[in-house]
Amino acid sequence: MDLNNLLIDVKEILDADGDYTNLLNQEIYAPSIQIDRRNVYFILHHVNNEGIIEKSLVVYENRLTAGDFEAQATMDDRDSTLLVGELNERNNDALAKRFQWIRPTSRRNYKYTFGLGDRLGNASNAHLRLFKGRGIMPVLAQQSIRELVLMHRTNTDVFQSASWAVFEEGFTYGWGADGDHVKTPYEVDYAVKIGCSMITLDCTDEINNDIVELNDDDLDQRFNQLDPDQIKYFNDTYLNKTFDLGDGRSVKFTKHDVEESALTFYDAILFATTIYNKFVVPYNLDFEISMDETPYQTTNPNHYFFANELNRRGITPVTMAPRFYGEFQKAIDYIGDTERFEREYVIHEAIAEHFGYKLSIHSGSDKLSVYEIIGRVSKQHGWHVKTAGTNWLEALRVIAHKDPKFMLELYKFSYENLDDVKDFYVFNAQTNGTAPKPEDMNTENVMDLLDDDDARQILHTMYGSIMNLKHNYHYVYRDKLWNILLKNQALYDRYLNIHIAEHLDLLQGVVKTKDEAREKYEPKSDISKESAAELQATSKD
Numbered sequence: 001m002d003l004n005n006l007l008i009d010v011k012e013i014l015d016a017d018g019d020y021t022n023l024l025n026q027e028i029y030a031p032s033i034q035i036d037r038r039n040v041y042f043i044l045h046h047v048n049n050e051g052i053i054e055k056s057l058v059v060y061e062n063r064l065t066a067g068d069f070e071a072q073a074t075m076d077d078r079d080s081t082l083l084v085g086e087l088n089e090r091n092n093d094a095l096a097k098r099f100q101w102i103r104p105t106s107r108r109n110y111k112y113t114f115g116l117g118d119r120l121g122n123a124s125n126a127h128l129r130l131f132k133g134r135g136i137m138p139v140l141a142q143q144s145i146r147e148l149v150l151m152h153r154t155n156t157d158v159f160q161s162a163s164w165a166v167f168e169e170g171f172t173y174g175w176g177a178d179g180d181h182v183k184t185p186y187e188v189d190y191a192v193k194i195g196c197s198m199i200t201l202d203c204t205d206e207i208n209n210d211i212v213e214l215n216d217d218d219l220d221q222r223f224n225q226l227d228p229d230q231i232k233y234f235n236d237t238y239l240n241k242t243f244d245l246g247d248g249r250s251v252k253f254t255k256h257d258v259e260e261s262a263l264t265f266y267d268a269i270l271f272a273t274t275i276y277n278k279f280v281v282p283y284n285l286d287f288e289i290s291m292d293e294t295p296y297q298t299t300n301p302n303h304y305f306f307a308n309e310l311n312r313r314g315i316t317p318v319t320m321a322p323r324f325y326g327e328f329q330k331a332i333d334y335i336g337d338t339e340r341f342e343r344e345y346v347i348h349e350a351i352a353e354h355f356g357y358k359l360s361i362h363s364g365s366d367k368l369s370v371y372e373i374i375g376r377v378s379k380q381h382g383w384h385v386k387t388a389g390t391n392w393l394e395a396l397r398v399i400a401h402k403d404p405k406f407m408l409e410l411y412k413f414s415y416e417n418l419d420d421v422k423d424f425y426v427f428n429a430q431t432n433g434t435a436p437k438p439e440d441m442n443t444e445n446v447m448d449l450l451d452d453d454d455a456r457q458i459l460h461t462m463y464g465s466i467m468n469l470k471h472n473y474h475y476v477y478r479d480k481l482w483n484i485l486l487k488n489q490a491l492y493d494r495y496l497n498i499h500i501a502e503h504l505d506l507l508q509g510v511v512k513t514k515d516e517a518r519e520k521y522e523p524k525s526d527i528s529k530e531s532a533a534e535l536q537a538t539s540k541d
C-alpha cells in the first residue's frame with residue numbers, strides 16, 4: 001500500500017467538506033469516514049484477485065495520541081501520523097475510545113428494537129444499511145450459547161464483527177448486543193464481561209413443565225404440599241381475582257390458574273430475581289426474560305403471575321418473551337389461528353403495558369402472517385422482535401444460486417444427519433416426513449429448498465454440523481462455503497435486505513399482508529427473486 005498516495009487521499013477528505021461522492025480513491029469506503037478536528041479515520045476496501053473484499057483501517061491522527069492503534073504500516077506527516085491497520089480487537093478498542101457509538105447501548109427509550117443475530121459475522125453491514133432511517137434500533141450481536149457452541153464462535157468474535165460493521169457504516173444511532181438465551185450465572189457472566197448491553201435470560205431450565213400435564217386433583221395435591229404461608233399468599237393474592245388492565249382488558253385467575261402458575265413458574269421467578277440482583281443492576285443491563293422455548297403456551301394468567309411477582313420484588317424487565325398461542329417455530333411462518341393469536345396477544349400486550357415493559361417476539365423470523373397484528377397492537381407501546389439467525393439461510397440462498405451442485409450436497413448431508421441437532425432445537429421437519437428427499441432435488445429445483453418449510457428448518461438448524469464437518473483434518477464444506485459467500489457479498493447483502501425488509505414493512509404497517517410484502521420485494525409477476533437480487537447486486541458493484 002502506497003502511504004504517500006494515502007496521505008493525498010486524507011488531505012482530499014479534509015478538503016471535501018463532508019461531500020465524499022467524488023473521491024479519487026474509490027477504495028475508500030465513504031460511509032466509514034470520520035473526522036474529528038484534523039484527525040481522519042476510515043476503512044479501505046481492496047478487492048483482491050479472487051473478487052473478495054479485503055478491509056483495512058486507516059487512521060490519520062496526532063502523533064502523540066495515536067499510540068494505542070496497532071499499525072501494519074505508518075508514515076509521519078509533521079505532527080501527525082498516518083497508519084494502516086487490521087480490523088482487529090485492539091484497533092476496535094482504540095476506535096471506541098474516540099467514538100463511543102461503536103459500543104452497544106441500552107434499548108431503553110427505543111420504542112422499536114429488532115434482534116438480528118448474524119451467525120456468520122458478515123451480515124451486519126447490509127442490516128445496518130437497511131435500518132438507517134427506519135426508527136428501529138438493531139440488536140446486531142445476538143448469538144445464543146447454543147449458536148456459539150455449534151458454530152465454534154465466541155462472544156468476542158460476534159461482538160467484534162458487529163462493532164466493526166457499525167464503524168464501517170457510520171451507524172451512530174445506537175445498537176444493541178444481546179447475551180442471548182443465557183441459562184446459568186456462568187453464561188450471564190460471560191456475556192456481561194464481553195460488553196453485552198442486554199441479556200436474554202432463558203428460564204426454560206427453571207420452569208416446571210410437568211405441571212401442565214397434571215389433572216386438577218393432582219395439581220391441587222402438589223399445590224397443597226407447599227408451606228401453609230406460601231399457599232395462603234398465593235390464594236390471597238390471586239384466587240378468583242380479576243386484574244383490570246384498562247380499556248376493557250383484564251386477567252382472571254381460577255383455582256387452576258393460580259396453582260398452575262405458581263407451581264410452573266415460581267422457581268423461574270426466584271432465579272430471575274437472583275440474576276437481576278447479581279448482574280442486571282450492577283452492570284446496568286437491559287433485561288429480557290424468555291420462556292418461549294417451553295413445550296406449553298404461556299397463558300395470560302401465567303404471564304400476569306410472572307410479571308406481578310417480579311414487580312413485587314421491584315423488577316421491571318425491558319422486555320419479556322412469553323410463549324404465545326400457536327407455533328413460533330424457527331425459520332418458518334406462524335402456525336395457528338391468527339384470530340385467536342390476536343385475542344390473546346392483546347392481553348399479553350396489556351400486561352406488558354401495565355407493568356412497564358415491552359413484549360419480545362420469539363422466534364421472530366419469518367412470522368409474516370402475524371407481524372401486521374403485532375405492529376398494530378403494540379404500535380403505541382413498542383416491541384422487540386428477535387429473529388433466529390435466518391441470515392444463515394440467505395447465505396445458503398447465495399450458495400444455491402451460485403453453486404447449485406454444492407447446495408445439493410449440503411442438503412443431502414443435512415438431511416442424513418439431522419439427529420445431530422435434535423437435542424438442541426424443536427422443529428416440525430422430519431426426514432421420515434414431508435421434507436423433500438435429496439434424491440428428488442436437482443440443479444433445476446434446488447432454490448426451492450430455501451422456500452420449503454421442512455427443508456428450511458433442516459438447513460437452519462444444521463449450520464454447526466455443516467460448518468464444522470472435517471475429513472482427514474480438513475473442513476469438508478466450510479472453506480468452500482466461505483469462498484463462495486465472500487466472492488458474492490453484494491448478492492448476499494441483497495438477499496439479506498429482501499428478507500428483513502419484508503419483516504420490517506409488515507411490523508411498521510408499510511404493507512398489510514404477507515402477499516403484499518412478497519410482491520413488493522420478490523415480485524413473481526415479472527422477475528424471480530434470484531434474478532432481481534442479482535440484478536440489483538451487480539448494478540451496485
Ligand SMILES: O=C(O)[C@@H](O)[C@H](O)[C@H](O)C(=O)CO
Pocket residue numbers: 117142143144146147180181330361362363364386387388389
Ligand atoms: O439458533 C439460535 O439459538 C438462535 O438463533 C435463537 O433461536 C434466537 O436467538 C431466538 O431465540 C429467536 O427467538
